[in-house]
Amino acid sequence: HICxxxxxxxxxxxxxRVIRSFSLTDWKQLSKVFFCFCFHxxxxxxxxxxxxxxxxxxxxxxxxxxVRSPPVRVSEGLSGSWKDNGSAGPFTPxxxxxxxxxxxxxxxxxxxxxxxxxxxxxxxxxxPFRVPSLGGVGxxxxxxxxxxxxxxxxxxxxxxxxxxxxxxNSMKVMFKCLWKNCGKVLSTAAGIxxxxxxxxxxxxxxxxxxxxxxxxxxxxxxxxxxxxxxxxSSLSPASPSVLSPPxxxxxxxxxxxxxxxxxxxxxxxxxxxxxxxxxxxxxRSAPSALYLIHTDHAYQVMKTYVNNNSAGSASTSFxxxxxxxxxxxxxxxxxxxxxxxxxxxxxxxxxDQRSQTIAVLSSPPRATAALSRKVRGEGKKCRKVYGxxxxxxxxxxxxxxxxxxxxxx
DNA sequence: TATGCCGGGGT
DNA sequence: ACCCCGGCATA
Numbered sequence: 001h002i003c004x005x006x007x008x009x010x011x012x013x014x015x016x017r018v019i020r021s022f023s024l025t026d027w028k029q030l031s032k033v034f035f036c037f038c039f040h041x042x043x044x045x046x047x048x049x050x051x052x053x054x055x056x057x058x059x060x061x062x063x064x065x066x067v068r069s070p071p072v073r074v075s076e077g078l079s080g081s082w083k084d085n086g087s088a089g090p091f092t093p094x095x096x097x098x099x100x101x102x103x104x105x106x107x108x109x110x111x112x113x114x115x116x117x118x119x120x121x122x123x124x125x126x127x128p129f130r131v132p133s134l135g136g137v138g139x140x141x142x143x144x145x146x147x148x149x150x151x152x153x154x155x156x157x158x159x160x161x162x163x164x165x166x167x168x169n170s171m172k173v174m175f176k177c178l179w180k181n182c183g184k185v186l187s188t189a190a191g192i193x194x195x196x197x198x199x200x201x202x203x204x205x206x207x208x209x210x211x212x213x214x215x216x217x218x219x220x221x222x223x224x225x226x227x228x229x230x231x232x233s234s235l236s237p238a239s240p241s242v243l244s245p246p247x248x249x250x251x252x253x254x255x256x257x258x259x260x261x262x263x264x265x266x267x268x269x270x271x272x273x274x275x276x277x278x279x280x281x282x283x284r285s286a287p288s289a290l291y292l293i294h295t296d297h298a299y300q301v302m303k304t305y306v307n308n309n310s311a312g313s314a315s316t317s318f319x320x321x322x323x324x325x326x327x328x329x330x331x332x333x334x335x336x337x338x339x340x341x342x343x344x345x346x347x348x349x350x351x352d353q354r355s356q357t358i359a360v361l362s363s364p365p366r367a368t369a370a371l372s373r374k375v376r377g378e379g380k381k382c383r384k385v386y387g388x389x390x391x392x393x394x395x396x397x398x399x400x401x402x403x404x405x406x407x408x409x
Numbered sequence: 410t411a412t413g414c415c416g417g418g419g420t
Numbered sequence: 421a422c423c424c425c426g427g428c429a430t431a
Binding site (some may be wrong): 378396399400401 | 422423424425426431
């Protein structure tokens with residue numbers, strides 16, 4: 001669980017033993033009023049956070065808006081020298097911030113003016129702010145200051161129990177064009193929209209009006225500004241396995257009339273595209289495997305897969321509901337979406353619907369050859385060998401009209 | 410038309 | 421899991 005709450009509430013939680021232990025990572029973008037803790041219950045014999053120690057941590061944190069990595073290990077730092085030797089420990093008080101160690105911070109000049117307001121929150125009403133089951137990137141109301149979780153190693157976490165994702169030191173939200181062989185990364189949504197609108201959609205460049213179609217062609221990415229080069233290199237179009245799945249065979253754009261109006265694109269995109277090959281930009285930018293996407297792009301993925309599967313007699317169904325789940329599936333070839341989102345009623349107070357996180361699980365793009373029905377085996381099968389009159393001699397698969405198991409090709 | 414077998418339904 | 425079959429693709 002990853003939760004955000006006020007420091008003073010954490011004290012309450014510790015006292016009430018809501019929290020057995022906790023760890024914290026470098027949530028330096030959080031204000032001093034709120035801290036994000038990754039905590040988890042552990043077995044009895046494992047390290048148990050001492051209440052006093054926790055209070056000391058809280059005391060330190062309450063004056064520290066900035067926590068630098070690597071974070072302190074509780075077992076070493078708190079129960080160790082700091083606790084026993086007084087101030088000579090990993091926690092460097094703000095009045096002695098130059099003494100080094102794991103922690104350092106600069107006391108804010110205006111502590112009476114926290115940047116983050118304090119909503120009512122108490123131990124009794126304590127609820128996790130967010131529980132990203134897949135390490136989900138679920139932007140909350142905090143906007144850019146929202147903690148961003150990524151795939152970094154868990155070595156800097158306080159406990160050895162891995163926590164899937166943690167926040168990086170300095171993450172920056174960028175916007176990446178999903179147009180194949182483009183991969184342009186811009187820092188603003190407006191910028192990437194303009195890029196897509198003018199470069200790829202061929203629309204009037206002097207108009208900033210958008211019908212929203214650009215949303216389908218870019219995605220948010222998180223870059224560590226400490227290693228932007230790494231992030232960019234890994235996101236370059238030269239990594240087709242990650243961002244440029246193999247294009248599907250040419251296929252007409254399927255009808256999306258089954259889709260509800262609210263999920264329709266403004267208009268079919270490939271009818272005005274200059275690109276050869278007959279593939280649509282969406283299909284060429286088809287993501288694969290597991291995605292965490294925002295509702296902004298949910299339809300992009302769906303539309304993509306509808307496109308990809310248009311070669312078959314696709315009977316597409318998309319069943320959005322007002323509840324907390326949706327599913328999309330079609331018959332040929334077999335691909336199934338499942339996804340969940342948080343309904344507005346269940347995420348009250350946590351931002352608008354556009355910023356909610358959706359997990360989409362899909363099958364990976366199939367090879368072109370696999371798109372067509374498997375070619376019938378050439379060799380003789382049970383039916384041919386034994387004849388209809390000796391059907392009992394057939395292998396079971398043949399009897400069941402399945403692929404012959406006895407005479408495989 | 411015969412054959413192979415996928416997808417799906419029934420028990 | 422086992423069994424059956426409609427229906428499609430192909431030889």
